[in-house]
Amino acid sequence: MTEPPGRRERKKAATRQKIADAALRLFLERGYDAVGIRDIAAEADVAVTTLFSHFASKEALVFEQDQDFEQRLTQAVADRGPHEPLIPALRREIHALVRHCTADSAAPIWRMIDASPALRQYEESMRLRHADSLATSIAADLGLPQTTTACRTIARFVIDAYSLAREAPDPDAAMDEIFPMIEAAWEVVCPIPAPTGDRSRPR
Template sequence: MTVEPLGRRERKNAQTRQALADAALRLFLERSYEQVSVKEIADAVDISVPTVFKHVPDGKEALIFDGGVERRESLLAAVRERPAGMSVMSALREFMSNRGPFLTDPTPEIRRRTELIMNTPDLRDHSRKLWIRCETPLAEAIATELGRDADDLTARAVARYVLEIPQFLSDEADPRAALDAVFDLLEHGLHGTS
């Protein structure tokens, strides 16, 4: 399958969207999310407020996120393209362990961005919405990998539980240890945990 290059308009829109994300993140980190208006972000990119909402219709909280496309695609790839012999749950554990609060040695930039999201209720809620939007495609991918129907209850439950992990565990003192504990529970049940 050949991927067509983006046209001029699509490239320009992507550049504007990236400029908005960069400006919003910089301003949020400098002054806090609550202290920055959409107008200030628009001014930083030299566009109008209506143009901001043309590019980011989900509102101010969506400005530093990619709309969930990368999240969904990489999550599905983790399941579909996992190494031979690796279980679906192991692939999901590995995927989650490389995200935000579960990284063991994040760069300073990733640490600051993650802390901003986790410490800002509106950003945290928006992040959760982006995770939950992945539920149906993830459940279908899990069901396919398990050889079950697309609406299989077990696949849907696993998808729901896994996608709630970032919100559920982000306040833990050691999010990575908590992630491993939850995945141990999901993989082995109560009898398989200490």
């Protein structure tokens, strides 16, 4: 399925990594605002234009692995057990993501992000995209021909949960408070069937 990548693609990936590493190192050393694009390019020993052919913006250098986030959410919907209801599956995944970025090792990065308005704003718009693709994924899972308002709504709520929990002083407690609210909202759309002889897949 995946061919062994040729020299070309390996070099490209190496360049990308070299840039990302240099950027992160400088950012943590001197602070996001104190590091210029030209500094990063010099440190990574590439041209500025090369840097921008790998990353769309300075902010994107910080959120290098954001496709992960998107994929993990959509897969949490698609790959869950055949009888697992939607919201708990999303809750597990969001919980894992929050724990991942509130870990001690990630703390300096998130401190930097929280300190920079530009980065916060960028993250916001990233989340909007994530909510959109989550909504699509949920609609597909429900067998809908297109994303409905309810799908979009619940997707937003779930993304809100991530961002609120991440910023909360006690992320676990925040999760425990937010997700029951999301559950309730979801039940308005897909009422849980009474535990009678109903064998259909829970929503």
